[in-house]
Amino acid sequence: MTHISKYRMKSRVEKRIKDNFLRSILSGGSARRQAILGELLTQTEKIMLAKRLAMIVMLENDFSYYRISKTLKVSTSTLKRLHRHILAGSYRQILTSLTGNRADAIIRFLEKILEFRMPPIAGPGRWKFLDERRK
Incomplete structure (x- = not known):
């Protein structure tokens, strides 16, 4: 979980900060936006946002909670809330x-x-399935 300070900002200051944040992201091209987000977000935050996006898409495409949970390594309670x-x-x-x-x-x-599955532990064709995937 990303740490958020327990001290609340004044709503006017918070709104101004959010507006400046959005303005900086929305200005310029997509490469610039990616660079800005890459600098602002930690690896954990990027993963969290990517998982949330994947959960939204999977829920909209009627994937089961179980399948989403196992694929994305998220709890079913998180899925239910989303x-x-x-x-x-x-x-x-x-x-x-x-x-x-x-x-x-x-x-x-x-x-x-x-x-995707793991290859058999032993045997002559244990990596054969990877060659099939590459085609």
Whole structure:
């Protein structure tokens, strides 16, 4: 869990900081945005956001809680909470921006992860399945 200070800012200061943050991210091209986010976010925060996005896509594509939990290594209580937020209308902008090819690409990638298996412990063809995957 990312640490957040227990001391609250004044709402006016918080709003101004958020506005400046969004303005800095939204200005410039996508390479600049990626660089800014890369500098601002820790590795843990990047993983957390990526998992949340994957959970949203998988829930919208009717994956089971069990399958999502095992794939992304998240608890079912986290999934239930996120699913309730989706049903209540949250994440609408993300869902509309992930229509079509983007969502399909994420689903294909996740399905490849789900299909992936470890090779047998011994035997002549133990790495053969990797050659099949590369084709």
